[in-house]
Amino acid sequence: MATVAVATPYRAPRTERAKSIRRHVLIYLGLLPFLGLAVFPIFWMLVTALKQEPDLYRMDVVPFWFHLPPTWKNFDFLFHRTSYGDWIVNTMAIAFWVSAITLLTAVPAGYALARLRLPFAENLGIGIFMTYLVPGIILFLPLARVVSTLELQDSWWSLVAVYPTITIPFCTWLLMGFFKTVPFEIEEAAMVDGCGQLGALLRVVLPVSWPGLITAVIFSFTLSMQDFLYALAFVSVSDQKPVPLGVATELIRGDVYFWGSLMAGALLVGVPVAIVYNLFLDKFISGITGAAIK
Amino acid sequence: MSQIAAGGGPSPGAPATVAVGGRVRDISWWRTPTARRYLFGYTLLAPAVLYVALLVGIPFVFSLYLAVSDASVGVPVARFVGLENFKAALENSAFWTAVRNTVVFTLGAGIMKGLLGTALAFLLIQPFKGRRVVRALVVIPFTLPIAVSVLGWKWMFDSQFSVINWALSRLNLIGAYGSPEWPVWLGQPALALFSVMFVNVWRGFPFSAIVLMAGMTSIPPEIIDAGKVDGATFLQRFRKIIVPMIAPILFIGSAFDTVFTLSDLSIVYLLTNGGPDGATEILPTLAYNTGIKAGALGRGAAISLSLFPLLLPLMILLLRTLRRRQY
Amino acid sequence: MLDPRFSSERPHVSRRGFLRLTGAGVAGGALVTMLDARKAPAQLKGTSLRILMWSHFVPAYDTWLDDFAKKWGEKTGVKVRMDHIPHLELPARYAAEFAAGAGHDLIYFVGQILTGQYYRNLVDLSDLAEGLAKKYGAWMPASKSAGQVGGAWYGVPDFFISIPVLWRKDLLESVGVNNPDTWDDLRKAARLLKPKGHPTGMQFSHCNDANHNWRSLLYCFGGKETDPSGQNLTLDSKETREALRFAKALYDEGMTPEVFSWDDASDNRYLASGVACWVHDAISAFRTTQDTNPKVFEQTYVLPEAKGPVAHLNMGEPNVWAIWKFSKNVPAAKEFIQTIADHQKEAMEASRGYNMPFLKNQYTKPMPGLGGDAKLSALQEQDKITVFFGYPGPMTPAAQEVLTTFIVPDMFTRVARGADIEETMKWGMGEIRRIYTKHKAG
Structure with a gap:
């Protein structure tokens, strides 16, 4: 709220430069608590990941820094003594296929619900959303049956089959909102030019909707990294696990936590995803804006 | 509820197509732009609806069934107990x-x-x-x-x-x-x-x-x-x-x-x-x-x-x- | 050796043959010779066996076990795959495998002993279990509760985990408690040492250790969960009240509020960091301390269990083999159980004193892993004081639900926080009775 005062020019105007500096200082001051909140745990995880084990259990010295030389041992451990390499590959492959399935199903569904004035469209849309109210803690049992019927037990493909149940409803809603923002005129123009309805969708509507599509992909990507229970129930073989499951099941051994490797394992997937996220953030924002406001 | 709606997804389209046979000769309803739009629309919807219905809808019905039965993890055949489980929860x-x-x-x-x-x-x-x-x-x-x-x-x-x-x-x-x-x-x-x-x-x-x-x-x-x-x-x-x-x-x-x-x-x-x-x-x-x-x-x-x-x-x-x- | 992880290689038996293992505990070569002693049925050759295991608290043991499985596989011609997951997550996996009707051939119960829930879908292993009893003396009495339902063995006990008292000799002697033997001694030590910055701690929280520790204390004070049939509740007693009262005093005098947030690993760290004067925890805590803080370890001693005013009982944690009926390779699974039971000695050695056997002859002194260690040798009579949850009744599904919903530790937590003992008793009994009624109705 500090910026409030800034936005309201109360005092006599100073030079532009001074004003800009003052504005920046206040914005940074306002951001500081947020940055601290968001970044401190990450910083702490990084320090933990690079610390030697005995260095973790000392309260007599400043814990924020190293008192024994930093070590790559925890990262080394991840790659050489666990299947972490496989976990990353699996996670990426799962995210890729889940995104693909989600787009292939949610794009047509969102378009149909938004544009084709179908009877029951509203109820169908709401029905799809309502699947979120079904608790996963029970759902995983019947799904186990499905997974084994498909002969996907203990393979990461089982998660490719299951995660779209989480991503499709969300992305359908998102895209439904988004398609509404595309002006009818451009679609009609395309149809006049001889495209069918499908052609109009593919050639005109999709190209202008790509912020929405990117948003859907980013969502699919993040949502498929948040699950733990399905992965636990369907995948028990080490080299088939995705990162969250692998890290949480193989780096805690009974009453010993391998803190350093745990943190290293989390950061190695979380931070790159954050960077990618940020690259697309503007598109993402316009994606959501389109989806929800119009 | 949701599943009923979702599971019923294809069916609202179905009457239109079923009706086709009956009406083909007299009005060719299925050739009208509306019918084609519906057909196109429900075809587009089908993958998402089917996916969700099969993987959430049916399992959900199963969990509803669990909630009104005395099922336990090792006993596949369970008895219907009505709202007993909910009652047990409320008493807890x-x-x-x-x-x-x-x-x-x-x-x-x-x-x-x-x-x-x-x-x-x-x-x-x-x-x-x-x-x-x-x-x-x-x-x-x-x-x-x-x-x-x-x-x-x-x-x-x-x-x-x-x-x-x-x-x-x-x-x-x-x-x-x-x-x-x-x-x-x-x-x-x-x-x-x-x-x-x-x-x-x-x-x-x-x-x-x-x-x-x-x-x-x-x-x-x-x-x-x-x-x-x-x-x-x-x-x-x-x-x-x-x-x-x-x-x-x-x-x-x-x-x-x-x-x-x-x-x-x-x-x-x-x-x-x-x-x-x-x-x-x-x-x-x-x-x-x-x-x-x-x-x-x-x-x-x-x-x-x-x-x-x-x-x-x-x-x-x-x-x-x-x-x-x-x- | 400061980092416990690097005392052993990360075990792996996976499809890609990720094995780069060095045998721990027992040299691999010797093992092969020992395995040779037993002739495996020829028809096993070319089959495959999938085993689901927990992640053992002593990582070196998993290394040994994975290696053992690999060697066994080579010897018998069975393609073995051993998957490890944390013990807390096993029940979810079993529920999923059962729902799917497919999964691992040979499974393992620990923490949650689900023999009672799943026995209809488990292979009757009575021949195997009774054969073992004949070969190695009788099963200790508590093992029936872990493996039997209605007189038949649906699970074969592998070993149990003891949760003894680990105490600091230097600290306790500094306040004149030279050889702690009873809960009163422990209370006195904690009372005198807390002001000096060395409190004790037992988990007042929702974790496995909380279930264990408070039950051990409860049983030592004469509290009983049910009658021996496991059908009728007997927890509401003056002995239970006495145990609650004692726990409250122990908390007030000797602990800090930290204990309300603890998980299974916290007391390990408490001991290893040199703060605790004593903890009630498995040998893994002893080993963690050995690996991370040799100075404290030197002063850490083991008491099999403190004596209570009424009894001297320790709640152990059984580990049990079982085979799904839908298993695709029952003969190989049975053969594996038999072989590992025949190698209990090496297993104990590899577990660094953590695994406690179930069979009488295996208590012949000196016991492997224990007898040679002055601090651990007292554990060689652990079979005499070990009981399991539900005591003196068996581990029925009802007792299991009481365990997993943490009612007993919650009762102790309430009292420690200052709740009235009568109120707490009324609450706890209400919850427990509700659960038992449900199970009877089913």
Whole structure:
């Protein structure tokens, strides 16, 4: 709220430069608590990941820094003594296929619900959303049956089959909102030019909707990294696990936590995803804006 | 309910196609643009609806069946027991504690995320140097896999080696280790509930901020400027102009967030498993411990579905209102 | 050796043959010779066996076990795959495998003993279990509760985990408690040492250790969960009240509020960091301390269990083999159980004193892993004081639900926090009775 005062020019105007500096200082001051909140745990995880084990259990010295030389041992451990390499590959492959399935199903569904004035469209849309109210803690049992019927037990493909149940409803809603923002005129123009309805969708509507599509992909990507229970129930073989499951099941051994490797394992997937996220953030924002406001 | 709607997905289209045979000769209804649109529309819808119906709808019916049966993990054939399981849940004091905590957790975390997200979004839509870097940094909590970042928090909340306590203690805000003024984040009932909520907020507030940024950037600057000209103070502008404009996005954001929070097991499960003495027990953990770990599937299903009858109408109402507004 | 992880290689038996293992505990070569002693049925050749295991608290043991399985596989011609997951997550996996009707051939119960829930779907292993009893003397009495349902063995006990008292000799002697033997001694030590910055701690929270520790204390004070049939509740007694009262005093005098937030690993760290004067925890805590803080370890001693005013009982944690009926390779699974039972000695050695055997002859002194260690040798009579949850009744599904919903530790937590004992008793009994009624109705 500090910026409030800034936005309201109360005092006599100073030079532009001074004003800009003052504005920046206040914005940074306002951001500081947020940055601290968001970044401190990450910083702490990084320090933990690079610390030697005995260095973790000392309260007599400043814990924020190293008192024994930093070590790559925890990262080394991840790659050489666990299947972490496989976990990353699996996670990426799962995210890729889940995104693909989600787009292939949610794009047509969102378009149909938004544009084709179908009877029951509203109820169908709401029905799809309502699947979120079904608790996963029970759902995983019947799904186990499905997974084994498909002969996907203990393979990461089982998660490719299951995660779209989480991503499709969300992305359908998102895209439904988004398609509404595309002006009818451009679609009609395309149809006049001889495209069918499908052609109009593919050639005109999709190209202008790509912020929405990117948003859907980013969502699919993040949502498929948040699950733990399905992965636990369907995948028990080490080299088939995705990162969250692998890290949480193989780096805690009974009453010993391998803190350093745990943190290293989390950061190695979380931070790159954050960077990618940020690259697309503007598109993402316009994606959501389109989806929800119009 | 939802499944009935979803499962019935293809059928509303079906009468149209079925009717085709009967009507072909007289009016060729199926050749009308409307019929073709319907056919096209339901074809587009089918993959999503079928996917969801098969993988959520049918399993959901199965869990409904569990909730009214005396099923346990090792007994495939169960008897119908009516609402016995729900009755058992209602008689259980742990259930009511869990309901209370679930409501406090969801609402409390939701409000905190809303407030923090709004403030952050407001800061982030200002143009300033280093905006991209700041944005990249604040979204990290949202992109880390939850199961793992929770373990990071577990380490930070450790009763002995908590880095938070170390810092607070050096600042003389709390007592030394071993003194009663040394907070035990996951051990004192109110503090424990706050701590698990806090992790949820930490993870969720960047996302709230992004959603709200989207809302705020969609407000045409002229409107805000008009407000300024009229002499409205910031708070007035905020309340009268910004809030109403971003209300829809706020609603849909919180609707999604609420359902995700309600079903999120991992934070509580990994941090406290509901302890101490039920202080952080929420419905998902109670259902999981009863239904899966202790194997009483029927009662577990009943506990996990207990909020369903309340949430369903609420969500339908919310979504309908939202959609109406959009036109 | 400061980092416990690097005392052993990360075990792996995976499809890609990720094995780069060095045998721990027992030299691999010797093992092969020992395995040779037993002739495996020829028809096993070319089959495959999938085993689901927990992650053992002593990582070196998993290394040994994975290696053992690999060698066994080579010897018998069975393609073995051993998957490890944390013990807390096993029940979810079993529920999923059962629902799917497919999964691992040979499974393992620990923490949650689900023999009672799943026995209809488990292979009757009575021949195997009775054969073992004949070969190695009788099963200790508590093993029936872990493996039997209605007189038939649906699970074969592998070993149990003891949760003894680990105490600091230097600290306790400094306050005149030279050889702690009873709960009163421990209370006195904690009372005198807390002001000096060395409190004790037992978990008042929702974790496995909380279930164990408070039950051990409860049983030592004469509290009983049910009658021996496991059908009728007997927890509401003056002995239970006495145990609750004692726990409250122990907390007030000797612990800090930290204990309300603890998980299974916290007391390990408490001991290893040199703070605790004593903890009630498995040998893994002893080993962690050995690996991370040799100075404290030197002063850490083991008491099999403190004596209570009424009894001297320790609640152990059984580990049990079982075979799904839908298993695709029952003969190989049975053969594996038999072989590992025949190698209990090496297993104990590899577990660094953590695994406690179930069979009488295996208590011949000196016991492997224990007898040679002055601090651990007292554990060689652990079979005499070990009981399991539900005591004196068996581990029925009802007792299991009481365990997983943490009612007993919650009762102790309430009282420690200052709740009235009568109120707490009423609450706890209400919850427990509700659970038992449900199970009877089913």
